[in-house]
Amino acid sequence: MKLFPFLILVVVASISNMPKIHAQQFVESSTGRLPIFNEYSSQVAIADVDGDGDLDLCFANGRGFSSASLQERVRLLINDGSATFSDESQARLGNLLGYGRDVEFGDIDGDGDLDLAVANDFLSTQKLLVNNGSGFFTDESATRIPQFAMSSAHCSFGDVDDDGDLDLWFTRGGSSRFGSGQAQLWINDGAGFYTNETASRLPAQLVSEPMDCIFGDLDGDLDLDMLEGHRAGNSKLYRNDGGIFVDITAGNLPGDSNTYSYDLGDLDGDGDLHVFGANSGVGSREAVFQNNGAGSFTNVTSTVLPNSSNPNVDDNDSKFFDSDNDGDLDVVICRIGGPERLLRNNGNGTLSLFNGALSSVSDSSLDIEVADLDG
Incomplete structure (x- = not known):
């Protein structure tokens, strides 16, 4: 189970104006702050929900690993600056x-x-809440998004059809996130009402066991492609062709074994x-896949991240960020049953x-985020 105290270790440390130092930079600071x-928190999101100029925290909660246990509250924690x-x-x-x-x-x-x-997992309906502008949300799921029971581990916003609004991608498992299912793509009408266009825009x-989904322009053509990470291996790479996604995994995405999450960055x-x-x-x-510039990837883990810096432990998430302000991207990793790790770009x-x-x-860490929470 991932508890709040671990998270603040990573997210509360300010990375602004950080000098290039070779000592501890991030200090566990949960007590008195959270x-x-x-x-059971699976993910955290960081955003300024109330428009006051600082970053707030939102946690996805619910007990149960492979079978449902106890519903829990989504938590929204407001930053005092x-x-x-x-x-709240x-x-x-x-x-x-x-x-x-x-x-x-x-x-x-x-x-x-x-x-x-x-x-939401375990054959639940998904949720969409609308902000009133001051950080107070109304659950408008019933009228804004398709309503049917499914098991999802992750969702992502992205403008897939280049019409200026945010569409929604959901991973979909079976009776739980660890089953098998068809990924979902819901298209925004511009006013925040979504239509399920999975059948016409995604391969059937x-x-x-889909665990993660992340949008990015992987082939340099200025639209958003999709990378899905699967715990059972056989993750998927989808190329966006005018808002229609084509599975180009074969020959373009190296094989994987037990993916919990992917992150994208220019190493x-x-x-x-x-x-x-x-x-x-x-x-x-961990694995590192290098892009050839056209959206085809090669596994370069052995040269980029040797085993001496890449232990065989139960990692769950990673994030690119410049930890030492030297202009290149480093990586921070969270794991279950041990401390988080920082990989420094050479x-x-x-x-x-x-x-x-x-x-x-x-x-027991399941997610990691990096942000300047204290200004």
Whole structure:
């Protein structure tokens, strides 16, 4: 179970104006900053929900790994501007209970504030909440998104048809996120009302144990392609052709083994996006896939991230960010049963484990985010 105290280790540390130092940079600071709840948190999202200029936190909660256990509340924690948070979930979200696996923010109706999508597991309906502009949300799922029971581990906002509004992609499993199902693509009408256009825009195929989905322009043609990470292996790469997605996995995405998440970033400064996969490599190590610039990837893990910096442990998520302000992207990783890790970019796109950068806290970590929470 992932508890709140682990998260603040990573997200509360300010990365602004950080010098290039070779000592601990991120200190575990949960006490006094975060409310304490004993809840099963699968994902955290960071956004300024109330328009006051600082970043707030939202947690997807719900107990149960492969079978449903207990519905829990989506939590919304409001920042006072100095990275001290108060729980205002009930007042701002209402009684939002479920088997939450992911929370994502996006402006669905073009009114300048951030609305909230929730991916729910265990054959539940998905949720879409509309922000009133001051950080108070109304659940308008019944009228705005398709309503049928499905099991989802992740959702992503992206403008797939280049019409200026945000569409929604949901992963879909079977009776749980670990089953097999058809990915879902719901198209925005511009006012924040969604139509299920999966059948006309996605290949008709079931995928096994989908855990993550991430949009990015992978081939440099200025539209959003899709990468889905699957715990059962056989992750998928979809090329966007005018809002229609084509499965180009074969020959373009290296095989993976046990993917929990993917992240995209330009490791070597060549202008295209690389893939970093948590648990995607041999023996459930991390994997790094290099882009040829046209959206075809090669597994370069052995040269970019040698085993000496890539232990065989139970990692769940990673994020690219420039930890030392040297102009290149480093990677931070969270894991179950051990401390988080920082991989420092050597300046040439290779990565090395950098010890002492994070407080050593052993916990059950499922997600990691990086942001300047204290200004």
